[in-house]
Amino acid sequence: MATQNHNVSNRVRENIAEAAGLAKLWAVLANLYHAEKNPTGIVNLGIAENALMYPELLDKLNKIVGLDTPNPLSISREVNPQCLQPVEAADLPYGANPAGSQTLRTALANFMTKNFASLHPVKPEHIVVSSGLTSIAEMLAWTLCDEGDGILLGRPFYSAFPNDFYARSKVLTVPVSFGDVDQFSEDCVECYEKAIVDWNKQQEEQGKKGRIRAMMVVNPHNPLGRCYPPETLKAIMALCQKHQIHLLSDEIYALSLYTNPSASDAPGFTSILSLSTSGLIDPSLVHVLYGMSKDFGANGFRLGAFVSQNNIEVLQGMSATANFAWPSSMADKAWAAILNDEEFLGAFIETNKKRLGEQYMRCTQILREHGIQFWDQGNAALFLWLDLRDYLPSDMTPLEGEKWLSQKLIDEGGVFISRSETFYGEHPGWFRIVFSLPDAEEGMRRLVKTLDLQPLKN
Template sequence: MTSRAAKLLAADVPAIAAAHFEAEADPYGPGNPGGYVNLGTADNRLVWDLLAPRLSVPPRQADVHYGLLYGTPELRSAVATLLAPVWPGVDAEDLVVVSGATAALDIVATTLCDPGDVILVPAPYYAAFDTDLTARSGARLLPVYLSPDDGFALDPVAIDRALTEARREGVPVRAIAVTSPSNPIGHVHSPTVLRDVVRVATAHSVDVIADEIYANSTFGAEFTSMVGERNVHAIWGLAKDFGLSGLKVGVLHTRDPEVLAAARALAYFAPVSTHTQALVTHLLSDGDWVEGFLTESRRRLHASATATMALLDDAGIGYVRADGGFSLWTDLRPHLGGTDEHTLWQRILREGRVNILPGSVFAAPEPGWFRLCHATGADTVATGIDRLAGVLS
């Protein structure tokens, strides 16, 4: 086995995926009341009734043969139209469509980084970054820990300080990776903060990887994209905003010609099936339906988040208030007692049969924080929090 293959094997399945598959193998439901309550997976399960009637399009002959490997012109044009309100001046020719946001993150990291280069990441950060950004590129992640005292707010000053120190120590930082809206915290970053992050990156001659997969899944504040500068490479996909994670459609946007050319070449290894591309193109072709769908999805997410926060309040469980995304960053520090975070996580998973994820997999700066996802049925969320409170008590 080659050293590269051994490294990929060592990376294994990310913790968030492993916990997901275990919970989904024995799911809670009316016919299985003792099953796992899965509040660990950031999957939008609130909108299937809206999507189902739109996904029964029979394939044409052209849809079952080879297509352009970085996305058909029709699909890229449809995505550009969809994202025009949030990605200023988006051009279909600047888009690369690949098999999921994971593939897009892998491609941009492999394009930007040589083995040993560093990607700086404000922490807590999306757990799968550890695999998506490093497993194939050979890059390393350098966390910049955000403060719980101000709700883990994105801090351009801390990023600037970390870049300055890295440069002084000879650390080869190549990029900054930011989730916007943030995962796992659920913050919708302000335009001022995002501009400052891009300004800091530009001053230090590093690129920005902007994971904006929740761009249309906000409800407490208006989303602002980081797209604009040549050194910003943005990621989006259908998994979150459209609740279609299984279709594996991800998008990379870049205005750097060299990055674009390399990403198109690497898309050879991660294409989306032509049938899926045709299906998504059809789904996005009705602008009025898309607008109505996203409006209703945001309304349902807002209602879900609000109800979940009320349940957590009733249970005496702390959290950081979210403005977007599918999760709440819950504070279980008071319940650690004399135990460690991993032990508490396993008690919640094994005794309570509730899947929520510990902060350690998100590189949290201190133990006791957990990500709880709420974008599923209200009864499921209520049952999960009731079980969680039982374990904690």
């Protein structure tokens, strides 16, 4: 007689299967390269982290908790006594608010009003803080959508979004293809609108209740590293108004811009907060996501912020589940102290931009010297989008070839980069490489060495 398995719920079995697909990544991270301790390890250029400002950040964080350990690479050797924030008894209890301390939300409000050129001042009550943007994305899916609803995303896009939306809330990601259309131009709206109409119609025909409830725009873009011009953002706003869906603007790379001589006409960053909604969209449909991970090089601090200036009910909905992702009081305190030190903050942002540009030029020079193609129109964020289609074996399908090349780079080259399929790319054979990691140049050398040994298709 068959027995029922009572170990786990049926709903979590999908999560287990999804997690199993990450086994290769965990294997890479368990064997990372170190010049002295593990020289035969794998160089990780696949995870979006910014290590270029680690010296300054570590120096500042140690000063925040009263451990002044000067670093010769730091921007400033001087410490503002008012910015010293030793650990206190008040930092040990739960705190007053699972959606972030008043101190941090006030600091974020001032920071975003200034640096995002917000048309209307951001206020602390407009903000919900959580333990990273992964949590924010999951909370948004729960708050804005019912099970089976969809969130629109233009391809390629950040690989974790589908799981963020679906793992617990069972909200679907609806990928949008652009073909020959420039996805940063106003023409992209036609592609988005077709996806909305087609998906909703398909749901109706299948007798399902799901509808597109929101559209996510990542600006600056991940993985293309380009900003959306204001005209395109306005066209997207009008589209969201037409279909009465929420516009979620993920601006986590907002201040990570750099100079790229090949993209001198690339637009700078425009926050959705800086644009007037008048005549375009009901402002209650417009929301912004931000975090400490990228511009501040602190993925491990797990701090993300959701901003909505005109929708109390959505803020209440986000706050209602905030206790499941309550940010650490120490991380909360550290980010607030950084944001409140305007002198340090200004120097940090400008130095980060300078180093990103220098690192971009070093890494792209290596690619050019070896004739490796890449999309050269980015001027923001931390990555390059490489075109390795010529290196795929001719006796395989493009997708099979992409998987094969990815594994070859790990096994024979000792370097890990992310492939197109994980970003829902339209064309197999493209790869994302992160150039802001400590061993980027070592990884680039390994990459080109492996590719130089791989016969080209043509």
